Amino acid sequence: MPFINATQVRAGMIVNFEGELCRVISVEHQTPGNLPARVVVKMKRLKDGINRENRFGSADKVDKASLEQHMLEYLYEDGDHLVFMNNETYEQMEINKDVLGDDLVFLQPNMQCEIEFYEGTPLSITVPGNVVLEILETDPVMKNANATGSYKPAKLENGITVGVPPYMESGERIRVNTVDRTFMERVK
Structure with a gap:
């Protein structure tokens, strides 16, 4: 090692x-x-x-533990497991949901994730640094709202709540930073 x-x-x-x-x-x-x-x-x-x-x-x-890192594509959820596929060999692999932890809410079908293995055992799964999600609920747009330093809470399609600028409304799609769970930008 x-x-x-x-x-x-x-x-x-x-x-x-x-x-x-x-x-x-x-x-x-x-x-x-x-x-x-x-x-x-x-x-x-x-x-x-x-x-x-x-x-x-x-x-x-x-x-420092010698880890193997592989980019695998997330396919679907199967009970307590997540199914990933190696796009080069088309081999599928089931990994327990616990390995992903709190970032499970960001997982989307066909997403490329970095998975670290130690002696064939998956130790961690890293989702991309940002994802695009739809706003399900937020307060109404405030009149004359602009991109000031104040944010309002918005519930997203994956169930988490992030602060968004006051001009954002339900149904809009936004880019969210998966590391600190913050609003990055509006997506058209």
């Missing part, structure tokens, strides 16, 4: 810490006065979801 310096660890990475695969939640670089610099890493153990925290010296090595 490849080793990297503790200063190269980033949130979202999967590391092999004490023989356990963990997803890095946050990284904080600390330089406490005249003491040596250190890196505080908060991580979540993948097998049971338990949070851990460890301090590394800035010169320490961290075991």
Whole structure:
């Protein structure tokens, strides 16, 4: 497995810490006065979801898990599983919904998703950075509304609510950032 310096660890990475695969939640670089610099890493153990925290010296090595990444096309939902297809081999694969987590609301048929595997086991699914969704419900358009800094809530077709400019109305389609779940732009 490849080793990297503790200063190269980033949130979202999967590391092999004490023989356990963990997803890095946050990284904080600390330089406490005249003491040596250190890196505080908060991580979540993948097998049971338990949070851990460890301090590394800035010169320490961290075991970055060797993951395979594949772009697969989402086809459909089958009970507790999601069915994906490799567009090169046409092989279909079922992956438990839990692997996707909260981003399940953004999944759409034919969407290309990046899936990380460790020794053949899927560890994470990443949806594209933005999706186009329709506004189902929002407050009426305000007279003389323009794109000011104030937003109003809008319920989207996937069930989530985001803030949209006051001139937006039900039935319009918008682009939503899937990372922070915010309005990006109107789609014509």
